Amino acid sequence: MTTDFVAKKDYFSPMHTAEHVLNQTMVRLFGCARSKNAHIEKNKSKCDYFLSAAPTQAQIEQVQRQVNEVLAQHLPVRAQTLPRLEAARIAGLDMSKLPADAGDMLRVVFIGDYDACPCIGAHVQNTAQVGRFMISSWDYADGRLRIRFKLEDCVPQESQHS
Ligand SMILES: [Zn+2]
Secondary structure (H helix, E strand, C coil): CHHHHHHHHHCCHHHHHHHHHHHHHHHHHHCCCCCCCCEECCCCEEEEEECCCCCCHHHHHHHHHHHHHHHCCCCEEEEEEEEHHHHHCCCCCCCCCCCCCCCCEEEEEEECCCEEEECCCCCCCEHHHHCEEEEEEEEEECCEEEEEEEEECCCCCCCCCC
């Protein structure tokens, strides 16, 4: 568990930021949990979600549309280290990924007012840098939805001005 959490710091920052937005979008649209076994790479990534029924193609398109609408708001991405108890009070904050020994202080990553998630990974500074989020394929079997996605026109450098 701890090694999974630590390994995230090597994630490609635009993809990893997109994962946060996708997770929050899935929580809002389907009421499911955030993906616990995301596989994030520079060129393509995948996330699994557990749903009681298969989504429709229209729902998948809605996920892609909503993620892009959030990214297009050019939301600031910031990290703040908070006492664990204070972090737990933030609405919607999912503590389930945290190892038991994460400590009394948590680094929480905020994407505008859209998402808050404890994370030690690298992120872009503004969602404008993520570019366009594209779902390349998806499948659903045995309660598991797997979404594979890629980005177009992402800008990992922090010097980009929008
Ligand atoms: Zn993160």
